Structures are given as C-alpha cells and as structure tokens.
Amino acid sequence: MLERANPVSESRVGEGGWRVVVGTRLSRIAAIVAAFVVVGLVVLPAFASRALIQDLIFVFTMLALAQLWNVLAGWGGLITVGQQAFVGLGGYVLFAATVLAGLDPLLAIPLAGLFAGLVAALIGPLLFRLEGPYFAIGSWVVAEVCRLLCAQFKPLGGGTGTSLPNVVTANMWGLKPVQDLLAVRAPVARDVIVYWLTLVVVVATIAAIYAFARSRLGLALAATRDSMAASRSIGIRAHRIRYGLWIVCGVATGIVGAIVYLQKARISPDAAFSVTDWTAYVLFIAVIGGVRTIEGPVVGVLLLWALQHYLAQFGSLYLLLLGLIAIVMMLFLPKGLWGTFAERADIHLMPLRRRLRRS
Amino acid sequence: MQPALLELKGVSKSFGALVVADNIDLRLEAGEALGIIGPNGAGKSTLFNLVAGLLRPASGTILLDGHDVTATPAEARCRAGIGRSFQVPQPFGSLTVFENTAAAALFGAGKSPAEVADFCADILELTGLIGKADRLAGGLPLLDRKRLELARALATGPRLLLLDEIAGGLTDAECQTLIATIREIRRRGVAVIWIEHVVHALLAVVDRLIALDFGRVVAEGAPDQVMNSEIVRTIYMGVPA
Incomplete structure (x- = not known):
C-alpha cells in the first residue's frame, strides 16, 4: 500500500567513499585468543580435577544467565528480576520429561527451552503492559506464580521436590563414550558431559549476543531503550523487537535451567525459582562487571567465583558482603569494573560502536 | 485529481x-x-x-x-x-551521532548496511554534524541535539x-545556516x-x-x-x- 521514496538519498549514494568500522586490531587479536581459550576449555576435562570441572559448570551457567540478563536489561531496557521463572521451568520440564516421560536428558534440554519460550511468549503481552519498575515487579510475580504452580505438581514431589533417579543419568546418551574416552567413572563422565553442555551454551550465548549487538536489530534495540517514541518515529518496530528478544532469552534461560538441574539432580520449587540464586547473583555479576558490555559479565562471574571460593563458609555474612560490594559499586562505579576500565583506557575487546570513516 | x-x-x-x-x-x-x-x-x-x-x-x-x-x-x-523531529530533543543517548542516523537510515529509509555510511555521511555534512559523527549523542550540547533531531529525521528518507x-535558542548566524539547510532539503523535493x-x-x-x-x-x-x-x-x- 505505502511505497518507499527517498528523495534525500538519491544525490550521492556510493560516491562519498565513507565506510563503517566496528572491529579493531585489538578486537581481532582478542577473538583469536578467545578461540584458543575455548579450545583449551574443551580439552580441559582430560587434565582437570572433578572439583574444578564442577566449579566451571557453575561459572559457565551463571555467566550465560548474566549475559542473557544483560541483553534484556542493559541493551533492551527490560529490567527483569524474574528470570528464575525460566530457570525453574527449564529444570521442572527436564525432570518431567526424563522422570515421567522417560526421555533422554539430552532430548529434554531443548524441550525445556521450547517450553520456557512458550511461557515467555504467553506472559510477554501481559508484562509489556507494565513499564520500568512495574515491569520488574511484574516479572517477579510471574516467577512466584510459577513456583506456586510447580509446588502443586504432586508427580514431582510437590512443595518438597524430588530427585533425579540414577537410572535417568545412568543410561544418558554419550555417557559410555565419555567414560571410555577419559577412563573415568560414570558420575565423573556425567559431570564432563554437563560441563561440555554448559560450555557450548555459554559460548553460543556470548557469540549470539555479540553478533546481535553488532547487527541492525541490536542497533534498533538500543534505540528503543533510549527513547521508545523516537525509535518508533524512525521506523523501528519497537514492540516487536522487544517481544522477540524476550522470547529468545526465555528459551535460552530455560535451557540453562535444564542443564543446571541435570547437574544438581535434585529439584524443589524453592530452589528452582529462587530469586537469590537466579536473579540476585546474576544481577551482581552484570552490575559488578559492567552492564551493556559483553566483557563485563565475564569479569563479574570470575569475581563472584573468587568471592564464593574464599568467603562462602561465612554464610549470611558472605551475602551481606556481596550486597555491600554491589551497593558501593553502583554508587561509585556505576559502569562496573570492566565498563569503567574500558572507558578510561579506551580498550574494547569486543567493540560494539560503529565508527564512520572515510576510506 | x-x-x-x-x-x-x-x-x-x-x-x-x-x-x-x-x-x-x-x-x-x-x-x-x-x-x-x-x-x-x-x-x-x-x-x-x-x-x-x-x-x-x-x-x-x-x-x-x-x-x-x-x-x-x-x-x-x-x-x-513521514520523518519528524521532537520539540524536546530525544537523541538515542547511548549511541553515537552516526549510529543515531544509521538506525533511521536502516529502519526508516530501508537502506542496506552497505549504503548506510555514504547516506548518513551526506546528511551529517548537510546538518553540520560530520565532525561529531563518533561522539555519543547523550553528551551533545543543545544546538547539536537539535541538529541531530533534524539529521535523524532526514535519515529516514x-x-x-x-x-x-x-x-x-539559535544565534542569528546559526539560524541563517539552518534556513539554508532547510532550503536545501526542500530543493531535494x-x-x-x-x-x-x-x-x-x-x-x-x-x-x-x-x-x-x-x-x-x-x-x-x-x-x-x-x-x-x-x-x-x-x-x-x-x-x-
């Protein structure tokens, strides 16, 4: 019905000799180093202790969740404190699919993602009627509703939860080959498989977010966050982009949740939908490292890991300390450790800015 | 008719x-x-x-x-x-001046990523912002914010x-430049x-x-x-x- 006509554009397209530059020499070197690090992490189970592998499972899952929260809240302006809804649903779908329907865990994981995405698609239109802090509270309420519903689900233990029977993981696909390959016992092989799964998920999440942030849709998303009215006035389908992002992040968060609970092998509504575990820590990672950067959460998760390693035995004091660090950071370094460093030193390992250059 | x-x-x-x-x-x-x-x-x-x-x-x-x-x-x-500017400038503050116009060119004018650089550079030259293309829009002074409103609206084609x-709020000289710019925009149809x-x-x-x-x-x-x-x-x- 409405055709395009661009009188302004016709004068000098293609003859101006301008181009857009995003990458730098540093970012290309960083990409090569990152590739080596990933390869190193893939072969790590051949040398590393089981404790380190278990620690890294925690690091990778938290990093994936933090990156997903960062893209929703940092780039999209969708500040949610209800991501535990998708973690918990992912975990419960994994349990339901394996325990009740007898599916292989590796098949149940994508199923968990799809289910979480479906729920995200259904509640999205309701939540998006709310703005800012109301959206945040709404997302939390949704997670609480999910928790209460799962607590009513008797086949998986209701409010007390249930454990994953040994038979589920004992016959898991890939267990035998990994046992033979690394010459380890079945429980260790299971950890290794989960480790590789989390590695795949976190690398894919980071790569996808980086590609997205540099794409035209990533530019559009940043515009919708800065001004909804102006973004719509320059032709961006703001609502559609936000909704699509919300669903995709729901799928990814559900997948992470399923993997987390495959590793834990025990689920309860209070743990699976815990706002502390799946949103507070995640927020801590993103805020400490630097919101709106991809490097930031990597720094943040390493810091959390270190703090947990040295201070977790102090119990609630540890949580108080985390809260204190987060408050001090927000007051004095609102851009986070990496964000502040990157800005002052002008060092960007994964640059996102599009710079205009004359060729 | x-x-x-x-x-x-x-x-x-x-x-x-x-x-x-x-x-x-x-x-x-x-x-x-x-x-x-x-x-x-x-x-x-x-x-x-x-x-x-x-x-x-x-x-x-x-x-x-x-x-x-x-x-x-x-x-x-x-x-x-239909392209529009806002009375109270609403720049995409976390994006650069160029990125502000690039978003408009990609989504409003339907430009391909390959065309965006030349297309936006032309508009930034016309509106006097070419020297500030890589600056963050959120840090611009008022006059440049107004220029950016115009540039971004133009970039939607x-x-x-x-x-x-x-x-x-413009000085006389700035106002004369603006008049010349808008005349040029009109000349382009x-x-x-x-x-x-x-x-x-x-x-x-x-x-x-x-x-x-x-x-x-x-x-x-x-x-x-x-x-x-x-x-x-x-x-x-x-x-x-």
Whole structure:
C-alpha cells in the first residue's frame, strides 16, 4: 500500500567513499585468543580435577544467565528480576520429561527451552503492559506464580521436590563414550558431559549476543531503550523487537535451567525459582562487571567465583558482603569494573560502536 | 485529481476536557512547505503526534497519498515517508551521532548496511554534524541535539518532514545556516511542515502559513496575509491592530 521514496538519498549514494568500522586490531587479536581459550576449555576435562570441572559448570551457567540478563536489561531496557521463572521451568520440564516421560536428558534440554519460550511468549503481552519498575515487579510475580504452580505438581514431589533417579543419568546418551574416552567413572563422565553442555551454551550465548549487538536489530534495540517514541518515529518496530528478544532469552534461560538441574539432580520449587540464586547473583555479576558490555559479565562471574571460593563458609555474612560490594559499586562505579576500565583506557575487546570513516 | 501528499479531514483529539485538535482540515502537496504558528498549548506538537502516528485522533481521517493511515502505527508511517523531529530533543543517548542516523537510515529509509555510511555521511555534512559523527549523542550540547533531531529525521528518507521548533535558542548566524539547510532539503523535493516561534526563519522558507489556537485553525493562507490577519494580531498582541 505505502511505497518507499527517498528523495534525500538519491544525490550521492556510493560516491562519498565513507565506510563503517566496528572491529579493531585489538578486537581481532582478542577473538583469536578467545578461540584458543575455548579450545583449551574443551580439552580441559582430560587434565582437570572433578572439583574444578564442577566449579566451571557453575561459572559457565551463571555467566550465560548474566549475559542473557544483560541483553534484556542493559541493551533492551527490560529490567527483569524474574528470570528464575525460566530457570525453574527449564529444570521442572527436564525432570518431567526424563522422570515421567522417560526421555533422554539430552532430548529434554531443548524441550525445556521450547517450553520456557512458550511461557515467555504467553506472559510477554501481559508484562509489556507494565513499564520500568512495574515491569520488574511484574516479572517477579510471574516467577512466584510459577513456583506456586510447580509446588502443586504432586508427580514431582510437590512443595518438597524430588530427585533425579540414577537410572535417568545412568543410561544418558554419550555417557559410555565419555567414560571410555577419559577412563573415568560414570558420575565423573556425567559431570564432563554437563560441563561440555554448559560450555557450548555459554559460548553460543556470548557469540549470539555479540553478533546481535553488532547487527541492525541490536542497533534498533538500543534505540528503543533510549527513547521508545523516537525509535518508533524512525521506523523501528519497537514492540516487536522487544517481544522477540524476550522470547529468545526465555528459551535460552530455560535451557540453562535444564542443564543446571541435570547437574544438581535434585529439584524443589524453592530452589528452582529462587530469586537469590537466579536473579540476585546474576544481577551482581552484570552490575559488578559492567552492564551493556559483553566483557563485563565475564569479569563479574570470575569475581563472584573468587568471592564464593574464599568467603562462602561465612554464610549470611558472605551475602551481606556481596550486597555491600554491589551497593558501593553502583554508587561509585556505576559502569562496573570492566565498563569503567574500558572507558578510561579506551580498550574494547569486543567493540560494539560503529565508527564512520572515510576510506 | 492527484491525491495530496498529506490530508487531514476533521481530525479531533482531546486530553480529558482539554481540546487539543478541534476538527482540523489540512492539505499538503508533495514538495510544499507549510509553516505553523500559534501560542504555547495551541495544539501544534499534538498535531505532529497525530500526523506521525504517536497519537490516534478521536475522530477524523488522516490520508497519506490518498491512503487512509489513521490507524497506522508510527513506525509504519515513518517507513511510508513521514520523518519528524521532537520539540524536546530525544537523541538515542547511548549511541553515537552516526549510529543515531544509521538506525533511521536502516529502519526508516530501508537502506542496506552497505549504503548506510555514504547516506548518513551526506546528511551529517548537510546538518553540520560530520565532525561529531563518533561522539555519543547523550553528551551533545543543545544546538547539536537539535541538529541531530533534524539529521535523524532526514535519515529516514522522508517525503514529508515535520520540524518542531528547531530554530529556538539559535544565534542569528546559526539560524541563517539552518534556513539554508532547510532550503536545501526542500530543493531535494521533501515537503516540510515547520512549527516555529522564530517567525522570520519560518517566513524565509515556507509557502503557506496556518495559525492554530485552542486546537483550531484560526488563519490560513499566504505567510504575510496570515501574519497581518486580525486574528493572529489579536492572539499575539492581545489587541486587534
């Protein structure tokens, strides 16, 4: 019905000799180093202790969740404190699919993602009627509703939860080959498989977010966050982009949740939908490292890991300390450790800015 | 008869008891430049929000090229050729000046990523922002924010450009540059509707003028005719001349 006509554009397209530059020499070197690090992490189970592998499972899952929260809240302006809804649903779908329907865990994981995405698609239109802090509270309420519903689900233990029977993981696909390959016992092989799964998920999440942030849709998303009215006035389908992002992040968060609970092998509504575990820590990672950067959460998760390693035995004091660090950071370094460093030193390992250059 | 580029038929809108658009009829041909004057609160910016699609009229029809766009959302109206600036600049503050225009070029004008650099560089040169292309829009001073409003609207490849008080606060020299820029935009075939309190700038550009008061069109016609009309003098001077 409405055709395009661009009188302004016709004068000098293609003859101006301008181009857009995003990458730098540093970012290309960083990409090569990152590739080596990933390869190193893939072969790590051949040398590393089981404790380190278990620690890294925690690091990778938290990093994936933090990156997903960062893209929703940092780039999209969708500040949610209800991501535990998708973690918990992912975990419960994994349990339901394996325990009740007898599916292989590796098949149940994508199923968990799809289910979480479906729920995200259904509640999205309701939540998006709310703005800012109301959206945040709404997302939390949704997670609480999910928790209460799962607590009513008797086949998986209701409010007390249930454990994953040994038979589920004992016959898991890939267990035998990994046992033979690394010459380890079945429980260790299971950890290794989960480790590789989390590695795949976190690398894919980071790569996808980086590609997205540099794409035209990533530019559009940043515009919708800065001004909804102006973004719509320059032709961006703001609502559609936000909704699509919300669903995709729901799928990814559900997948992470399923993997987390495959590793834990025990689920309860209070743990699976815990706002502390799946949103507070995640927020801590993103805020400490630097919101709106991809490097930031990597720094943040390493810091959390270190703090947990040295201070977790102090119990609630540890949580108080985390809260204190987060408050001090927000007051004095609102851009986070990496964000502040990157800005002052002008060092960007994964640059996102599009710079205009004359060729 | 060729359909007009833009046509408003009996468009009305109220915010509660406050009538901000009262049965407005308006017609604009392709390439034409129309000025809008009127006191604060007369409904000028509301009229832009109605035309650009950020507000829906309570009654009446809005036609673009003879097609009814009354129910068309803002993003689709932009892609159909309506570009607008905001009275209070709304830059994408976390993006650079270039990225602000690039988003408009990609989504509003439907440019391919390969075309964006040259297309936006041309607009940034025209609006005097080329030297600040890599600066963050959030850190710009007011004059540059206004320039960016214009640049970003132009980058949507509009056939109709809605300018909302972009000359306010400018020095005389800056104002002359702005007038030259808008003349150049017109020369490229873009129709312009310009809301402005800086009347001498307006008169240097527009073909036709309308005066709004309490959401109604109270005078319409050739610029000097409208400026000299009794009703406009009453509104601005308080007494008939």
